[in-house]
Amino acid sequence: MSEPRCPTCEEHPLLEDIEERDVGFLGCTTCFGLFVTTDALGEYVKNATGSVGVRTAYHALLQDALDHLAGQSKRLCPHCQEPMRRMGFGEHPLVILEHCSLHGVWLDKKELTKVLRASRADAKVKGLDEGEGEE
Template structure:
Protein backbone atom coordinates (compact mmCIF):
# COMPACT_ATOMS: atom_id res chain seq x y z
CA UNK A 1 0.00 0.00 0.00
CA UNK A 2 1.17 3.54 -0.75
CA UNK A 3 1.14 6.18 1.98
CA UNK A 4 -1.47 8.89 1.32
CA UNK A 5 0.80 11.57 2.84
CA UNK A 6 4.26 10.98 1.38
CA UNK A 7 3.57 8.43 -1.39
CA UNK A 8 6.09 5.93 0.01
CA UNK A 9 5.45 2.20 0.31
CA UNK A 10 4.02 1.22 3.67
CA UNK A 11 4.85 -1.90 5.66
CA UNK A 12 2.39 -4.23 7.37
CA UNK A 13 2.75 -4.64 11.13
CA UNK A 14 0.73 -6.68 13.57
CA UNK A 15 -0.81 -4.95 16.59
CA UNK A 16 -2.93 -7.09 18.90
CA UNK A 17 -3.37 -9.68 16.08
CA UNK A 18 -4.54 -6.95 13.67
CA UNK A 19 -2.49 -6.14 10.58
CA UNK A 20 -2.00 -2.39 10.22
CA UNK A 21 -0.23 -0.45 7.48
CA UNK A 22 2.60 1.75 8.75
CA UNK A 23 4.65 4.34 6.88
CA UNK A 24 8.28 4.26 7.96
CA UNK A 25 8.81 7.68 6.37
CA UNK A 26 6.11 9.82 8.06
CA UNK A 27 5.06 7.38 10.85
CA UNK A 28 1.42 7.43 9.73
CA UNK A 29 -0.88 4.45 10.30
CA UNK A 30 -3.72 3.20 8.08
CA UNK A 31 -6.44 1.06 9.61
CA UNK A 32 -8.84 -0.71 7.26
CA UNK A 33 -12.55 -0.63 8.09
CA UNK A 34 -13.21 -2.61 11.26
CA UNK A 35 -9.58 -2.76 12.38
CA UNK A 36 -10.02 -0.04 15.01
CA UNK A 37 -12.80 -2.07 16.57
CA UNK A 38 -10.62 -5.19 16.42
CA UNK A 39 -7.82 -3.34 18.21
CA UNK A 40 -10.30 -2.47 20.94
CA UNK A 41 -11.57 -6.07 20.98
CA UNK A 42 -15.16 -5.01 20.37
CA UNK A 43 -17.66 -6.29 17.82
CA UNK A 44 -17.48 -4.21 14.61
CA UNK A 45 -21.24 -4.57 14.16
CA UNK A 46 -21.75 -2.55 17.35
CA UNK A 47 -20.03 0.37 15.59
CA UNK A 48 -19.47 2.02 18.99
CA UNK A 49 -16.26 3.80 18.03
CA UNK A 50 -17.49 4.99 14.63
CA UNK A 51 -20.33 6.85 16.39
CA UNK A 52 -17.71 8.91 18.23
CA UNK A 53 -16.42 10.45 14.96
CA UNK A 54 -18.14 13.50 13.50
CA UNK A 55 -17.28 15.10 10.17
CA UNK A 56 -15.76 18.54 10.45
CA UNK A 57 -15.54 21.10 7.68
CA UNK A 58 -13.74 23.88 9.51
CA UNK A 59 -10.24 22.43 9.67
CA UNK A 60 -7.32 24.01 7.82
CA UNK A 61 -5.41 20.77 7.45
CA UNK A 62 -4.47 19.24 4.11
CA UNK A 63 -6.77 16.39 3.10
CA UNK A 64 -5.34 13.22 1.64
CA UNK A 65 -6.62 10.59 -0.74
CA UNK A 66 -7.70 7.17 0.51
CA UNK A 67 -4.95 4.67 -0.35
CA UNK A 68 -7.62 2.19 -1.54
CA UNK A 69 -10.19 4.15 -3.59
CA UNK A 70 -8.16 7.37 -4.07
CA UNK A 71 -11.12 9.56 -3.10
CA UNK A 72 -10.36 12.60 -0.96
CA UNK A 73 -10.75 11.67 2.72
CA UNK A 74 -12.96 13.65 5.09
CA UNK A 75 -11.69 15.23 8.29
CA UNK A 76 -13.37 13.66 11.30
CA UNK A 77 -13.23 14.91 14.84
CA UNK A 78 -13.08 12.29 17.58
CA UNK A 79 -15.70 12.72 20.32
CA UNK A 80 -15.33 15.98 22.24
CA UNK A 81 -11.56 16.12 21.74
CA UNK A 82 -9.37 18.21 19.45
CA UNK A 83 -8.20 15.04 17.67
CA UNK A 84 -8.98 15.17 13.94
CA UNK A 85 -8.22 12.21 11.68
CA UNK A 86 -8.81 11.39 8.02
CA UNK A 87 -11.67 9.03 7.17
CA UNK A 88 -12.39 7.51 3.76
CA UNK A 89 -15.76 8.71 2.39
CA UNK A 90 -16.39 5.14 1.17
CA UNK A 91 -15.65 3.80 4.67
CA UNK A 92 -12.51 1.92 3.56
CA UNK A 93 -10.59 3.00 6.63
CA UNK A 94 -8.96 5.63 8.81
CA UNK A 95 -5.65 7.48 8.48
CA UNK A 96 -3.73 8.46 11.61
CA UNK A 97 -0.85 10.91 11.33
CA UNK A 98 2.11 10.34 13.68
CA UNK A 99 0.92 10.11 17.28
CA UNK A 100 -2.81 10.34 16.50
CA UNK A 101 -3.58 6.66 17.10
CA UNK A 102 -1.85 6.91 20.48
CA UNK A 103 -3.96 9.98 21.33
CA UNK A 104 -7.16 8.18 20.35
CA UNK A 105 -6.23 5.14 22.44
CA UNK A 106 -5.53 7.40 25.41
CA UNK A 107 -8.87 9.21 25.00
CA UNK A 108 -10.90 5.99 24.63
CA UNK A 109 -9.08 3.87 27.17
CA UNK A 110 -9.86 0.24 27.99
CA UNK A 111 -7.75 -2.85 28.71
CA UNK A 112 -7.20 -3.52 24.98
CA UNK A 113 -6.14 0.05 24.30
CA UNK A 114 -3.65 -0.06 27.18
CA UNK A 115 -2.06 -3.17 25.66
CA UNK A 116 -1.89 -1.52 22.24
CA UNK A 117 -0.39 1.66 23.70
CA UNK A 118 2.36 -0.46 25.23
CA UNK A 119 2.99 -2.12 21.84
CA UNK A 120 3.07 1.26 20.07
CA UNK A 121 5.56 2.62 22.56
CA UNK A 122 7.77 -0.44 22.10
CA UNK A 123 7.50 -0.58 18.31
CA UNK A 124 7.68 3.10 17.45
CA UNK A 125 9.34 4.54 20.56
CA UNK A 126 6.40 6.86 21.02
CA UNK A 127 6.67 9.22 23.91
CA UNK A 128 5.36 12.65 24.79
CA UNK A 129 8.62 14.43 23.99
CA UNK A 130 8.52 13.19 20.37
CA UNK A 131 4.98 14.45 19.91
CA UNK A 132 6.03 17.95 20.89
CA UNK A 133 8.54 18.10 18.03
Protein backbone atom coordinates in the same frame (compact mmCIF):
# COMPACT_ATOMS: atom_id res chain seq x y z
CA MET B 1 -2.84 -2.24 -10.25
CA SER B 2 -1.85 0.35 -7.72
CA GLU B 3 -0.33 -0.42 -4.40
CA PRO B 4 -1.33 1.63 -1.36
CA ARG B 5 0.92 4.64 -0.83
CA CYS B 6 1.30 7.05 2.05
CA PRO B 7 -1.22 9.91 1.77
CA THR B 8 0.94 12.20 3.90
CA CYS B 9 4.55 11.97 2.75
CA GLU B 10 5.79 14.05 -0.15
CA GLU B 11 7.25 11.09 -2.05
CA HIS B 12 4.25 8.86 -1.26
CA PRO B 13 6.27 5.82 -0.23
CA LEU B 14 4.58 2.42 -0.37
CA LEU B 15 2.76 1.43 2.79
CA GLU B 16 3.89 -1.77 4.44
CA ASP B 17 1.93 -4.46 6.24
CA ILE B 18 2.35 -4.01 9.96
CA GLU B 19 0.84 -6.07 12.75
CA GLU B 20 0.10 -4.54 16.14
CA ARG B 21 -1.69 -6.56 18.81
CA ASP B 22 -2.86 -9.14 16.27
CA VAL B 23 -4.42 -6.47 14.06
CA GLY B 24 -3.25 -5.73 10.53
CA PHE B 25 -2.38 -2.12 9.63
CA LEU B 26 -0.79 -0.51 6.61
CA GLY B 27 2.03 1.65 7.87
CA CYS B 28 4.42 4.26 6.52
CA THR B 29 7.97 3.79 7.73
CA THR B 30 8.79 7.43 6.94
CA CYS B 31 6.08 9.35 8.87
CA PHE B 32 4.80 6.41 10.98
CA GLY B 33 1.23 7.04 9.86
CA LEU B 34 -1.15 4.07 9.81
CA PHE B 35 -4.14 3.09 7.71
CA VAL B 36 -6.68 0.60 9.08
CA THR B 37 -10.34 -0.34 8.73
CA THR B 38 -12.60 1.04 11.44
CA ASP B 39 -13.53 -2.47 12.62
CA ALA B 40 -9.91 -3.57 12.83
CA LEU B 41 -9.16 -0.44 14.82
CA GLY B 42 -11.89 -1.50 17.25
CA GLU B 43 -10.19 -4.89 17.61
CA TYR B 44 -6.92 -3.12 18.29
CA VAL B 45 -8.59 -0.99 20.97
CA LYS B 46 -10.00 -4.11 22.62
CA ASN B 47 -6.70 -6.01 22.45
CA ALA B 48 -4.61 -3.09 23.65
CA THR B 49 -6.83 -2.33 26.64
CA GLY B 50 -8.00 -5.89 27.34
CA SER B 51 -11.52 -4.48 27.59
CA VAL B 52 -14.59 -5.16 25.45
CA GLY B 53 -16.18 -2.14 27.15
CA VAL B 54 -13.51 0.18 25.79
CA ARG B 55 -14.18 -1.21 22.30
CA THR B 56 -17.88 -0.44 22.82
CA ALA B 57 -16.93 3.12 23.75
CA TYR B 58 -14.71 3.34 20.66
CA HIS B 59 -17.59 2.32 18.38
CA ALA B 60 -19.89 4.90 20.01
CA LEU B 61 -17.29 7.65 19.54
CA LEU B 62 -16.73 6.48 15.96
CA GLN B 63 -20.44 6.64 15.17
CA ASP B 64 -20.60 10.10 16.65
CA ALA B 65 -17.60 11.18 14.57
CA LEU B 66 -19.13 9.72 11.39
CA ASP B 67 -22.39 11.56 12.07
CA HIS B 68 -20.44 14.82 12.15
CA LEU B 69 -17.86 14.39 9.42
CA ALA B 70 -15.94 17.57 8.70
CA GLY B 71 -14.73 18.84 5.35
CA GLN B 72 -12.65 17.16 2.70
CA SER B 73 -9.02 16.58 3.42
CA LYS B 74 -6.28 17.14 0.85
CA ARG B 75 -5.07 13.66 1.58
CA LEU B 76 -6.13 10.79 -0.63
CA CYS B 77 -7.21 7.34 0.52
CA PRO B 78 -4.30 4.93 -0.05
CA HIS B 79 -6.69 2.43 -1.65
CA CYS B 80 -9.11 4.35 -3.87
CA GLN B 81 -7.23 7.66 -4.20
CA GLU B 82 -10.38 9.63 -3.39
CA PRO B 83 -10.02 12.57 -0.98
CA MET B 84 -10.66 11.50 2.58
CA ARG B 85 -12.91 13.45 4.98
CA ARG B 86 -11.70 14.89 8.25
CA MET B 87 -13.27 13.28 11.27
CA GLY B 88 -13.15 14.52 14.86
CA PHE B 89 -12.90 11.57 17.23
CA GLY B 90 -13.65 11.85 20.97
CA GLU B 91 -13.43 15.07 22.89
CA HIS B 92 -11.04 17.06 25.10
CA PRO B 93 -8.95 16.92 23.04
CA LEU B 94 -10.54 16.04 19.76
CA VAL B 95 -8.43 13.68 17.64
CA ILE B 96 -8.61 14.64 13.97
CA LEU B 97 -8.45 11.56 11.79
CA GLU B 98 -9.04 11.15 8.07
CA HIS B 99 -11.70 8.79 6.87
CA CYS B 100 -12.58 7.03 3.62
CA SER B 101 -16.14 5.71 3.73
CA LEU B 102 -15.09 2.62 1.78
CA HIS B 103 -11.72 1.75 3.22
CA GLY B 104 -11.02 3.05 6.70
CA VAL B 105 -9.09 5.66 8.60
CA TRP B 106 -5.70 7.28 8.41
CA LEU B 107 -3.92 7.92 11.69
CA ASP B 108 -0.92 10.20 11.92
CA LYS B 109 1.92 9.25 14.21
CA LYS B 110 0.73 9.16 17.85
CA GLU B 111 -2.96 9.33 16.91
CA LEU B 112 -3.35 5.62 17.63
CA THR B 113 -2.42 6.36 21.24
CA LYS B 114 -4.84 9.28 21.28
CA VAL B 115 -7.69 7.10 20.00
CA LEU B 116 -6.93 4.60 22.75
CA ARG B 117 -6.87 7.34 25.36
CA ALA B 118 -10.16 8.86 24.16
CA SER B 119 -11.89 5.46 24.07
CA ARG B 120 -10.65 4.59 27.54
CA ALA B 121 -11.80 7.94 28.95
CA ASP B 122 -15.22 7.56 27.36
CA ALA B 123 -15.60 4.02 28.69
CA LYS B 124 -14.80 5.28 32.15
CA VAL B 125 -17.42 8.06 31.93
CA LYS B 126 -20.05 5.59 30.75
CA GLY B 127 -19.07 2.92 33.24
CA LEU B 128 -18.15 0.50 30.44
CA ASP B 129 -14.60 -0.17 31.50
CA GLU B 130 -14.77 -3.34 33.55
CA GLY B 131 -11.06 -2.99 34.29
CA GLU B 132 -9.32 -1.14 37.06
CA GLY B 133 -10.79 1.64 39.18
CA GLU B 134 -14.26 0.44 40.15
CA GLU B 135 -15.71 2.82 42.68
